[in-house]
Amino acid sequence: MASNVRPQPAGSVARRVRQKEETRARILDAARELFVRNGIEATTMRAIASRIEYTPTAIYHHFRDKDALIEELCYLDFQALAAALIQIGEIADPLERIKRMGVAYSDFGLENTSQYRFMFMTQTAHSLVNVERIEKNNPEQDAYGFLVMTVEEGLRKGLFRPEFQDEHQLAQLFWSGLHGMVSLFIAKADDPWIEWRDPRATIRLLIDVMIRGTRRHGAL
Amino acid sequence: MASNVRPQPAGSVARRVRQKEETRARILDAARELFVRNGIEATTMRAIASRIEYTPTAIYHHFRDKDALIEELCYLDFQALAAALIQIGEIADPLERIKRMGVAYSDFGLENTSQYRFMFMTQTAHSLVNVERIEKNNPEQDAYGFLVMTVEEGLRKGLFRPEFQDEHQLAQLFWSGLHGMVSLFIAKADDPWIEWRDPRATIRLLIDVMIRGTRRHGAL
DNA sequence: GCGTTAGGTTAACGGTGTTAGGCTAAGCGC
DNA sequence: GCGCTTAGCCTAACACCGTTAACCTAACGC
Numbered sequence: 001m002a003s004n005v006r007p008q009p010a011g012s013v014a015r016r017v018r019q020k021e022e023t024r025a026r027i028l029d030a031a032r033e034l035f036v037r038n039g040i041e042a043t044t045m046r047a048i049a050s051r052i053e054y055t056p057t058a059i060y061h062h063f064r065d066k067d068a069l070i071e072e073l074c075y076l077d078f079q080a081l082a083a084a085l086i087q088i089g090e091i092a093d094p095l096e097r098i099k100r101m102g103v104a105y106s107d108f109g110l111e112n113t114s115q116y117r118f119m120f121m122t123q124t125a126h127s128l129v130n131v132e133r134i135e136k137n138n139p140e141q142d143a144y145g146f147l148v149m150t151v152e153e154g155l156r157k158g159l160f161r162p163e164f165q166d167e168h169q170l171a172q173l174f175w176s177g178l179h180g181m182v183s184l185f186i187a188k189a190d191d192p193w194i195e196w197r198d199p200r201a202t203i204r205l206l207i208d209v210m211i212r213g214t215r216r217h218g219a220l
Numbered sequence: 221m222a223s224n225v226r227p228q229p230a231g232s233v234a235r236r237v238r239q240k241e242e243t244r245a246r247i248l249d250a251a252r253e254l255f256v257r258n259g260i261e262a263t264t265m266r267a268i269a270s271r272i273e274y275t276p277t278a279i280y281h282h283f284r285d286k287d288a289l290i291e292e293l294c295y296l297d298f299q300a301l302a303a304a305l306i307q308i309g310e311i312a313d314p315l316e317r318i319k320r321m322g323v324a325y326s327d328f329g330l331e332n333t334s335q336y337r338f339m340f341m342t343q344t345a346h347s348l349v350n351v352e353r354i355e356k357n358n359p360e361q362d363a364y365g366f367l368v369m370t371v372e373e374g375l376r377k378g379l380f381r382p383e384f385q386d387e388h389q390l391a392q393l394f395w396s397g398l399h400g401m402v403s404l405f406i407a408k409a410d411d412p413w414i415e416w417r418d419p420r421a422t423i424r425l426l427i428d429v430m431i432r433g434t435r436r437h438g439a440l
Numbered sequence: 441g442c443g444t445t446a447g448g449t450t451a452a453c454g455g456t457g458t459t460a461g462g463c464t465a466a467g468c469g470c
Numbered sequence: 471g472c473g474c475t476t477a478g479c480c481t482a483a484c485a486c487c488g489t490t491a492a493c494c495t496a497a498c499g500c
Contacts, residue, residue: 016466016477023478041261045457057459058479066457121341123407136413144414163425169417172401173426180400181392187343193356194364197389205383206393209433236497240447265488274448277490281447286488442500449494456487463480470472 024062026052028076031069036114040070070118075133077115082143084108089146094154095211101147102178102207109182110199121183147171161216170214177210178203244282246272251289256334260290290338295353297335302363304328309366314374315431321367322398322427329402330419341403367391381436390434397430398423 030051034043045066049056063069084107088100109116134141151174152167154160164170185199250271254263265286269276283289304327308320329336354361371394372387374380384390405419 020478044455046455055480056457057481060458061478120404121407123410134413142413166417168415169422169425172404172414172417172422173429176400176404176422176426177397177430178400179404180396180398183403184340184392184396184399187341190343194392195388197386197392202389202392202396205389206396209393209430210397211433213429213431213433236446243447264486266486275450276488277450278448280489443498444500445498446496447494448496449492451490451492453490454488457485459482459484461480461482464478465476466478467476468474 020062023052023054023058027054027059027062027069028073032073035070035073035118039114040118073115074118077112077119078134078143079141080112080115081105081108081119082141082146085143085146094150094157095159095215097150098147098154098174099207099211101150102174103204105143105178106182106200106203109179110185113186116182117186120179121186144171144175147175159216160214164214173214174210177206181206240282243272243274243278247274247279247282247289248293252293255290255293255338259334260338293335294338297332297339298354298363299361300332300335301325301328301339302361302366305363305366314370314377315379315435317370318367318374318394319427319431321370322394323424325363326398326402326420326423329399330405333406336402337406340399341406364391364395367395379436380434384434393434394430397426401426 027048031043031048034047034051045056045059048069049059059069063072084104085101088097088104091097091100109120136142136145138145148167148171151171155164155167155170160170181199181203185196188194189196247268251263251268254267254271265276265279268289269279279289283292304324305321308317308324311317311320329340356362356365358365368387368391371391375384375387375390380390401419401423405416408414409416
């Protein structure tokens with residue numbers, strides 16, 4: 001069948017590379033879907049493999065182990081989060097930018113609960129990701145750095161109350177508030193003990209509260 | 221040896237009950253220590269058993285399964301947290317009380333990271349605990365109910381800005397902020413990506429920010 | 441004394457992540 | 471065109487996990 005086509009060696013090797021990347025991508029897709037649907041712990045290598053009609057061993061030719069597979073997905077997620085945040089980079093007022101970032105961040109978390117859980121609710125995630133792969137302070141890749149830079153700009157412009165001097169501390173304060181709402185909701189949404197209010201509405205209130213509580217008197 | 225003492229049947233059965241509770245307590249102690257040291261997932265029933273020189277099967281005579289063992293520890297932790305919060309119940313000003321509760325809550329979380337992780341950073345914890353065991357709105361057992369009641373008192377006294385009407389929403393807002401800082405620090409303290417500031421200091425700032433951002437103008 | 445039971449054991453089951461070793465088809469050097 | 475090497479995958483197995491069936495034994499109630 002291939003005898004009448006005679007692909008060039010170069011074309012042939014290219015096809016093999018392409019096929020390898022295709023299987024790799026299929027593994028990632030299957031893993032992502034199962035992780036989201038059943039959680040990471042409950043998803044077995046065997047289940048991922050059988051979903052794409054491979055044996056479990058095949059996965060180990062593309063990823064060192066289960067953690068490496070998770071790490072790759074996690075890396076892509078950090079990129080996606082940063083991409084979601086970068087879109088609001090052009091807004092001039094730092095405070096307004098922080099607000100928008102907060103909304104984008106929490107929307108991302110509430111819509112991608114499985115990813116969010118792994119990115120920010122476990123110890124392993126970030127330390128698993130090979131740090132060199134992410135360019136620090138490049139807002140396209142480093143969401144935290146982007147927040148710190150925005151806070152720093154606000155500090156330079158004197159928008160915050162005098163007790164706030166440290167851009168890291170202030171950034172961590174904002175981030176904590178957002179993360180608290182998102183992660184608490186993810187972990188406890190089904191808990192009958194708590195009469196949950198709409199998290200998106202509460203988040204918006206919280207963002208306003210944090211801005212109001214940190215900014216200097218005068219000028220909205 | 222026991223022939224000259226001849227314990228009464230009643231005393232003998234009491235001893236057996238006591239011994240059973242002792243082993244049960246030893247299991248709980250061993251499990252707690254290993255959970256704290258190595259994490260819950262990484263702690264095996266076999267490890268718990270061998271630590272107190274029993275076979276794994278013995279544990280199953282005291283607890284239905286691993287989840288039941290975890291649940292028992294978790295129940296005790298919720299009691300401990302509520303106990304830590306109840307101590308500041310006598311303070312008159314609701315806002316000051318919320319502040320103190322926030323400090324106590326975050327101290328508890330930062331000092332008992334393993335427990336906190338399980339209580340509030342997983343889905344399972346609370347839903348595992350048999351709900352009937354905790355008395356709702358009894359501040360000695362229900363920390364969330366205690367917070368809601370305090371917020372409600374603040375609302376009645378008109379201490380909050382007019383856009384806050386719902387005691388649950390406002391309680392969830394405060395709780396989220398605290399939880400965010402505690403859980404983010406627990407999950408990411410070792411992450412070299414973030415230049416962490418002292419979480420206790422940042423938490424205190426955050427509490428002030430949230431109070432300032434929610435309370436009505438005037439007074440204090 | 442004698443059956444029953446409580447608290448423990450040994451051995452095993454099914455399922456997990458992972459790996460050693462083999463098989464096959466395709467590429468490369470001659 | 472023919473052997474060698476390698477990539478990609480499979481079979482079979484390992485060690486370990488939570489859990490359970492079956493048994494054993496000492497102490498209890500009658």
